Each structure stands twice: as structure tokens, then as C-alpha cells.
Amino acid sequence: MLEGKKVLIGVTGSIAAYKVPFLVRLLKKEGAEVKVLVSEAAKDFVTPLTLSTLSGNPVLSGFFDESTGKWESHVDLGNWADVYLIAPVTATTLGKLANGIADNLLIAVYLAAKCPVFFAPAMDLDMFHHPSTANNIKKLTAIGNKLIEPREGELASGLIGAGRMEEPEAIVERLSVFFDKKKDFANRKVLITAGPTYEAIDPVRFIGNHSSGKMGFAIAEELAERGARVILVAGPVSIGTFHENIKRIDVKSAEEMYNACMSCHSDVDIAILTAAVADYSPKNVAREKIKKKSNSLSIDLKPTKDILAELGRRKTNEQFLVGFALETENELANAKKKLKNKNLDFIVLNSLKEKGAGFGHDTNKITIIDKQLKVTPFELKSKQAVAIDIADRIIELFSS
Numbered sequence: 001m002l003e004g005k006k007v008l009i010g011v012t013g014s015i016a017a018y019k020v021p022f023l024v025r026l027l028k029k030e031g032a033e034v035k036v037l038v039s040e041a042a043k044d045f046v047t048p049l050t051l052s053t054l055s056g057n058p059v060l061s062g063f064f065d066e067s068t069g070k071w072e073s074h075v076d077l078g079n080w081a082d083v084y085l086i087a088p089v090t091a092t093t094l095g096k097l098a099n100g101i102a103d104n105l106l107i108a109v110y111l112a113a114k115c116p117v118f119f120a121p122a123m124d125l126d127m128f129h130h131p132s133t134a135n136n137i138k139k140l141t142a143i144g145n146k147l148i149e150p151r152e153g154e155l156a157s158g159l160i161g162a163g164r165m166e167e168p169e170a171i172v173e174r175l176s177v178f179f180d181k182k183k184d185f186a187n188r189k190v191l192i193t194a195g196p197t198y199e200a201i202d203p204v205r206f207i208g209n210h211s212s213g214k215m216g217f218a219i220a221e222e223l224a225e226r227g228a229r230v231i232l233v234a235g236p237v238s239i240g241t242f243h244e245n246i247k248r249i250d251v252k253s254a255e256e257m258y259n260a261c262m263s264c265h266s267d268v269d270i271a272i273l274t275a276a277v278a279d280y281s282p283k284n285v286a287r288e289k290i291k292k293k294s295n296s297l298s299i300d301l302k303p304t305k306d307i308l309a310e311l312g313r314r315k316t317n318e319q320f321l322v323g324f325a326l327e328t329e330n331e332l333a334n335a336k337k338k339l340k341n342k343n344l345d346f347i348v349l350n351s352l353k354e355k356g357a358g359f360g361h362d363t364n365k366i367t368i369i370d371k372q373l374k375v376t377p378f379e380l381k382s383k384q385a386v387a388i389d390i391a392d393r394i395i396e397l398f399s400s
Contacts, residue, residue: 002027009086010039085175117146118148118175121137173382177388190223217239235257261273323348328352331351
């Protein structure tokens with residue numbers, strides 16, 4: 001889908017700039033025409049000669065080129081591109097982009113660009129989690145810019161967490177999907193649940209699980225990008241939502257998630273329940289913190305309300321319901337049983353035994369089972385790519 005597309009890349013001064021030559025090469029292999037802008041600081045991490053050789057075009061860094069005596073028109077560059085990708089984006093450049101501080105060519109082009117803009121942050125863990133960074137990202141996405149979220153992993157500082165620029169292969173895939181994007185969920189209203197629930201024991205402690213919410217959030221972003229109006233009921237997670245088509249409702253407990261889902265389900269066309277909802281909650285929640293004692297502690301539990309089963313019971317013939325099953329044994333048999341008992345249109349099975357799948361990972365490996373018990377396995381992919389597979393299958397079955 002990138003054949004003949006004009007891709008303008010803006011590179012800022014981050015160690016992650018070492019990935020840009022690989023990115024340029026991949027884009028060229030896909031048939032894209034590539035031009036590159038670099039900030040002065042970016043030259044400390046990647047040479048213009050390397051980027052010029054790989055892109056086949058001169059690399060630009062300033063408004064005036066002394067070697068040619070030519071002024072570079074930020075307006076012409078902004079009009080030339082089919083997409084402007086700024087990667088990596090440092091915290092400094094992020095702030096300038098969000099506030100329109102055009103003190104270099106890269107940002108002046110951003111302000112003049114008529115094309116879609118993608119930006120891929122890269123910075124240290126604490127910088128990425130700073131409130132000013134979150135506010136700048138929110139500003140940029142609120143006006144239609146597309147965030148390519150950083151990955152978690154080991155950072156240049158030695159810390160481990162979010163802040164690594166997304167890998168070149170995934171960025172190219174994201175751009176390809178964008179240009180091939182259909183609005184096949186337009187005029188559809190979709191309910192999605194994501195993340196864990198926390199069931200209070202006392203004011204301090206709770207029963208929970210390791211769900212990060214990444215899968216549900218990826219599905220929400222994918223469907224919103226394809227035109228859906230999404231209601232995202234999110235348990236306690238540390239992920240942001242940025243798409244204008246997503247209305248987010250934050251909850252903590254299974255009871256709160258149940259109430260939120262029941263209040264809006266009658267108005268939606270599709271419901272996708274990815275949340276890892278607690279099956280049990282304490283019968284009695286202590287009003288004060290329970291003090292540690294020498295003897296053992298027992299907590300009486302009661303079943304929580306089954307959100308998926310209740311939505312399956314309420315579902316009309318015009319509604320579509322998708323459930324998730326995370327299994328550790330007898331995976332297919334248990335998933336098929338859940339599919340039938342809860343009146344689902346299809347179920348997404350993932351196993352904790354699969355390497356790179358399950359809680360906390362940026363990847364997932366799923367199997368989709370439909371009402372006719374057709375089993376469709378998929379390879380290990382990024383959760384964004386898995387979201388595309390799930391969305392495609394919903395459209396295929398919902399429209400048939």
C-alpha cells in the first residue's frame with residue numbers, strides 16, 4: 001500500500017535515531033518515495049550522508065542551504081508529502097510541536113503540512129510518564145495527529161519501561177494499514193471492555209490480576225480509526241486513549257464494570273469484552289486496614305456478576321458479541337464451551353502457555369472460534385496487528 005506514496009521523515013536528537021536508516025530502507029523496499037529532515041541534534045546520532053544514500057534524496061536540516069545558496073520552502077515540503085512521520089520525537093520536540101514553536105525547519109514543515117502526521121516518541125521512562133509529556137501527546141492527538149506509541153523494554157539509561165521508539169517494521173506496517181484503511185465500521189457503535197478489575201479487601205488491598213489492557217485498547221483504537229463510535233469501559237490501567245471517536249469510562253471493580261456495560265449495551269451494535277474481570281470478590285470489605293496477625297487470614301468470597309453471560313442473554317439478533325478466553329489447559333474445549341454457554345458470535349482464545357502472548361506483552365497469539373465452531377489460528381503478532389485481524393473477522397461475520 002506504500003507504492004508511490006511520498007513519505008517525509010523528520011528525525012530529532014534521540015539515540016533511537018539509529019533506527020531511521022532501517023526505516024528508510026524498508027519504506028523504499030515498499031515502493032515509497034522518501035525525503036528526510038533532520039534537526040541539528042539528530043546529526044549527532046545519525047549522519048545525513050547515510051540517510052541521503054538510502055533515501056536517494058538530499059537530507060535537509062535548515063531553512064538555508066549554504067552549499068547551494070537555496071532557501072528550503074517548508075510550505076513546498078508540507079505540500080509534497082502524502083504523510084509526515086516524525087520519528088524519533090524527543091520530549092523537547094514534542095513540546096514544540098504541541099505548542100507551535102517553529103524554531104527549526106522540521107517543526108515549520110509540521111505547521112505547514114496538509115497531510116496526515118504520525119509521531120513516534122522516544123525518551124527515558126520518567127520523561128515519558130511526566131504529566132507534561134502526556135499533555136503534549138493529548139494536544140497533538142486531539143487535533144488529528146497519529147501517535148505511534150513507544151514500546152516497553154530496556155532504555156539507554158538502563159531503566160526498563162515505556163520509552164523505546166517503535167521498531168521500523170511495525171512503523172511501516174502502521175503506515176501501510178493507514179493507507180489501506182477502510183471506514184467499514186462507520187455508523188457502528190461499539191462497546192469494548194479492557195484491563196483488569198480490582199476487588200477491594202480493605203481500603204488498602206485488593207484482589208486483581210496482571211491484565212495490562214493493551215489488547216482491548218488496541219482494538220478500540222483500530223475500530224475508532226475505521227469509523228466506529230467506541231465506548232471503552234476500562235479497568236485500572238496506565239494506558240491513555242487519544243482517538244476522538246473513543247468515549248472512555250473508567251471503573252475499578254467488577255460491579256462497576258457490570259453497571260457501565262449494562263447501561264449502554266442496548267444502544268450498541270457490537271460488544272467486544274476483552275477485560276479480565278474477577279470471578280470472585282470479598283463478601284465483606286473491611287472499613288479499616290486489616291492488621292497483620294500471627295495466625296492465618298481467611299477471606300470469604302462471593303461470585304461476581306457475569307458480564308459476558310448477561311450480555312449474551314440480552315443480545316438481540318441485530319447485535320454482535322465477542323468474548324475472550326485466556327486458558328492454561330484444555331484451551332479449545334474450554335473456549336468452545338464458553339462460546340456456546342454465553343451465546344457469543346465468536347470467541348478469541350489465547351493461552352498463557354504461548355511465548356509472547358497473554359498478560360503484559362506487546363504481542364499476542366490468538367485463535368478465533370466462530371458459532372459454527374470454525375477454528376482459525378493466527379501467528380504471533382503485535383497487538384495492533386491482532387486488533388486488525390479481530391476487526392476484519394467481525395466485519396466478515398457481522399455483515400454476512
